[in-house]
Amino acid sequence: MTCAHALSRAGIHVQVFEKSRGIGGRMNTRRAEGWQCDLGALYFTASTRQFQDQIDLWIADGTVVPWHPRLAVYHGRRAYPHRGKDVMRYVGAPKMNAMLSCVDGSFPLHRNTRVESLERRGDNWHLRITDGPMFPESFDAVVCAIPAQQAIPLVKPWSAELSRTASSVDMLPCWAAAAHFEREVRTDFDAAFINAGPLRWVARDDSKPNRPALETWLIHASPRWSKDHLESTAEEVSTWLMQSLEDLLGHRPSSCHAHRWRYADTAVPLHVGAKWDNDTKIGLCGDWLSAGKVEGAWRSGTLLAEQMIQSCVSTLPASHLRMLSIMR
Numbered sequence: 099m100t101c102a103h104a105l106s107r108a109g110i111h112v113q114v115f116e117k118s119r120g121i122g123g124r125m126n127t128r129r130a131e132g133w134q135c136d137l138g139a140l141y142f143t144a145s146t147r148q149f150q151d152q153i154d155l156w157i158a159d160g161t162v163v164p165w166h167p168r169l170a171v172y173h174g175r176r177a178y179p180h181r182g183k184d185v186m187r188y189v190g191a192p193k194m195n196a197m198l199s200c201v202d203g204s205f206p207l208h209r210n211t212r213v214e215s216l217e218r219r220g221d222n223w224h225l226r227i228t229d230g231p232m233f234p235e236s237f238d239a240v241v242c243a244i245p246a247q248q249a250i251p252l253v254k255p256w257s258a259e260l261s262r263t264a265s266s267v268d269m270l271p272c273w274a275a276a277a278h279f280e281r282e283v284r285t286d287f288d289a290a291f292i293n294a295g296p297l298r299w300v301a302r303d304d305s306k307p308n309r310p311a312l313e314t315w316l317i318h319a320s321p322r323w324s325k326d327h328l329e330s331t332a333e334e335v336s337t338w339l340m341q342s343l344e345d346l347l348g349h350r351p352s353s354c355h356a357h358r359w360r361y362a363d364t365a366v367p368l369h370v371g372a373k374w375d376n377d378t379k380i381g382l383c384g385d386w387l388s389a390g391k392v393e394g395a396w397r398s399g400t401l402l403a404e405q406m407i408q409s410c411v412s413t414l415p416a417s418h419l420r421m422l423s424i425m426r
């Protein structure tokens with residue numbers, strides 16, 4: 099979305115294809131029956147001035163707020179106060195992907211539309227849509243802003259170099275779950291890192307600002323446990339994670355909804371920023387190319403847009419730039 103927004107601000111006609119109903123990908127918030135829970139990214143931080151400046155703009159427009167959780171670390175069955183480096187943590191408000199609402203609307207967005215493959219006809223790119231016909235319009239360039247493993251089948255027939263880049267990283271799964279309690283769970287922390295066993299992280303979702311005041315806890319299983327249970331059903335995983343949470347907090351959740359992230363995080367992310375192949379006019383961006391996390395995804399999208407605009411500038415007279423259209 100960052101890349102699409104930057105391109106469209108440069109006068110390039112962009113269309114975005116999203117396989118899900120909602121936007122924001124792994125910055126997902128599940129909403130149902132009066133509760134909500136951030137099932138993907140927990141929060142984000144800024145390590146660079148540029149991303150901090152962007153966060154400050156989001157704070158100014160009210161879509162991002164700081165989150166000050168009381169943090170703990172579990173060693174064995176005991177929780178200790180977290181003594182790690184004090185970093186500023188931010189969340190979207192009222193849901194994690196709230197900041198995307200200001201870019202949504204800047205370009206056509208096709209939801210529930212999964213791009214199955216890319217086809218080249220002359221100088222144009224055509225998109226084959228899963229369970230549907232070929233998309234009727236053609237494009238000058240294509241950006242794959244998706245996890246590495248999902249990008250491989252799209253780029254492999256066209257670029258050995260891009261395919262090699264995507265194949266060079268390993269992405270780890272994560273089973274996440276939202277657990278609901280009838281009554282308040284009293285703890286002296288809002289969120290805890292867990293160093294052993296099936297769980298990696300638990301957090302009281304309603305300790306984040308602007309959330310419904312319902313006792314809802316997020317559970318993230320560890321990469322190891324998630325890998326071992328990757329093909330289990332959501333019902334099975336809900337049962338196991340509910341039990342683990344009860345063991346930890348001493349209270350039984352009344353219900354639980356599990357979600358599998360097949361490609362949650364990059365084992366060892368690349369530090370190349372983004373990839374633009376000027377011969378094929380295919381670009382790759384995403385967290386896995388730029389040190390990981392929300393900040394990496396934002397930086398990667400920004401960098402790719404800059405590279406694409408630069409390549410337009412070097413091949414076209416400046417006056418033509420605003421007329422250039424990704425969509426024919």
Ligand SMILES: Cc1cc2nc3c(=O)[nH]c(=O)nc-3n(C[C@H](O)[C@H](O)[C@H](O)COP(=O)(O)OP(=O)(O)OC[C@H]3O[C@@H](n4cnc5c(N)ncnc54)[C@H](O)[C@@H]3O)c2cc1C
Nearest residue numbers: 116117123124138139140141212213362384385391392395
């Ligand atoms: C459980 C979990 C915990 C996390 N915790 C943190 C955290 O605490 N802090 C942090 O900074 N980051 C965290 N992250 C990582 C963060 O969410 C990601 O780094 C970031 O959101 C990646 O953004 P992206 O745009 O690169 O990719 P994505 O968010 O994966 O976006 C890719 C989009 O492309 C869509 N898509 C994929 N294939 C196709 C296709 N063929 N056709 C059409 N659409 C397609 C997907 O549906 C998705 O919407 C976490 C992630 C998970 C899953």
